[in-house]
Amino acid sequence: MKKIILHVDMDAFFASVEQVDNKSLRGKPVIVGGVSERGVVSTCSYEARKYGVSSAMPAFIARQKCPTGIFLPVRHNRYKEVSEKIFKIFREVTPLIEPLSIDEAYLDLSESTFKTGEEAAKYIKTRVYRELGLTLSIGISYNKFLAKLASDWNKPNGIKIIDENMLPDILFPLPIRRIHGLGKKACEKLNNMGIFKVEDLYKMDKEFFIKYLGKYGIEIYERIRGIDKREVKVSRDRKSVGKEKTLKSNTNNIDELKEYLIEFAKKINEILDKTDKSGRTITLKYKTGEFQNHTRSKTLSKYIKSFEDIYEVGCELLEETPIEEEIRLIGLSISSFREEKEVQLKLF
Numbered sequence: 348m349k350k351i352i353l354h355v356d357m358d359a360f361f362a363s364v365e366q367v368d369n370k371s372l373r374g375k376p377v378i379v380g381g382v383s384e385r386g387v388v389s390t391c392s393y394e395a396r397k398y399g400v401s402s403a404m405p406a407f408i409a410r411q412k413c414p415t416g417i418f419l420p421v422r423h424n425r426y427k428e429v430s431e432k433i434f435k436i437f438r439e440v441t442p443l444i445e446p447l448s449i450d451e452a453y454l455d456l457s458e459s460t461f462k463t464g465e466e467a468a469k470y471i472k473t474r475v476y477r478e479l480g481l482t483l484s485i486g487i488s489y490n491k492f493l494a495k496l497a498s499d500w501n502k503p504n505g506i507k508i509i510d511e512n513m514l515p516d517i518l519f520p521l522p523i524r525r526i527h528g529l530g531k532k533a534c535e536k537l538n539n540m541g542i543f544k545v546e547d548l549y550k551m552d553k554e555f556f557i558k559y560l561g562k563y564g565i566e567i568y569e570r571i572r573g574i575d576k577r578e579v580k581v582s583r584d585r586k587s588v589g590k591e592k593t594l595k596s597n598t599n600n601i602d603e604l605k606e607y608l609i610e611f612a613k614k615i616n617e618i619l620d621k622t623d624k625s626g627r628t629i630t631l632k633y634k635t636g637e638f639q640n641h642t643r644s645k646t647l648s649k650y651i652k653s654f655e656d657i658y659e660v661g662c663e664l665l666e667e668t669p670i671e672e673e674i675r676l677i678g679l680s681i682s683s684f685r686e687e688k689e690v691q692l693k694l695f
């Protein structure tokens with residue numbers, strides 16, 4: 348029997364949490380992140396999206412596009428708290444959950460008491476809305492690729508089912524960048540060869556995929572035919588990789604602290620290389636002389652793993668943090684790991 352897979356993704360997550368916590372923000376263009384002139388937008392409410400604001404946009408552009416936008420600082424701890432409540436509701440539906448990020452997961456209903464994806468999706472939406480006042484979008488299909496594609500279909504607050512009998516028609520008109528696993532570079536190369544839509548790619552034979560898309564070629568070949576054998580990985584995997592140290596003596600000297608970040612970034616990069624991971628949330632942690640713990644995080648629009656990138660974001664976080672008292676411990680970690688390698692088209 349075919350599996351039932353759900354892909355669930357909260358709508359405008361950080362911005363929606365802000366609107367729930369502060370009634371006066373509802374219905375307004377809320378932009379989270381980008382408070383400082385040099386910052387970037389983390390996300391924004393659908394009201395702000397009408398003005399053309401989007402994630403990872405530099406703040407000054409967002410301000411030009413949406414002068415009435417309400418810019419708010421990122422409150423990572425609060426979003427984390429809400430995320431935990433949402434995942435608790437997911438666990439009422441099935442134990443087979445693969446978290447993808449703070450607001451996104453795959454659910455496999457194989458061991459669920461819910462017999463249809465629609466029932467499960469309605470249950471989740473009702474519970475999340477009643478308890479947290481938030482909406483989410485859910486895609487339902489028989490594999491991960493199609494479920495993820497479906498959750499994006501009617502965003503926000505959507506439910507979309509993709510059945511086998513809808514294929515290949517539903518995929519044909521899509522631009523190839525919608526195919527999970529085809530990275531930006533791969534799409535550019537294919538575009539240069541006159542391939543824009545899934546329908547164009549579908550016409551190519553298996554050899555083409557192997558030749559131009561390397562070791563992921565066959566997966567892409569299958570994917571556009573609606574085949575995706577990836578299991579929902581109930582990960583007991585580490586959710587973050589990090590390093591921390593109690594300082595030799597307490598300090599708030601930025602240059603000294605940066606020395607530690609160099610060491611941490613090197614170590615983190617080594618582990619990421621070994622485990623073939625990259626991440627997009629970097630967290631700086633410190634403990635004051637009074638033993639108070641603080642964390643500051645930054646979620647990027649792209650995944651990183653190199654020493655240079657990790658160190659650079661660590662330094663940014665450090666520089667943006669007003670550390671008045673001397674600190675006794677510092678740490679750096681990376682999380683929000685990428686689900687799998689994106690296809691990097693080989694040079695040809």
Ligand code: TTP
Pocket residue numbers: 356357358359360361362388389390391402403449450451502503646647648649
């Ligand atoms: P997304 O699910 O990609 O975006 P979203 O929930 O805000 O909006 P959508 O309705 O389109 O799903 O990301 C989840 C959260 O992760 C988002 O609320 C903020 C954070 N984030 C960043 O900080 N930077 C980014 O570039 C992106 C894409 C997300």
Ligand code: MG
Pocket residue numbers: 356357358359360450451
């Ligand atoms: Mg989301």
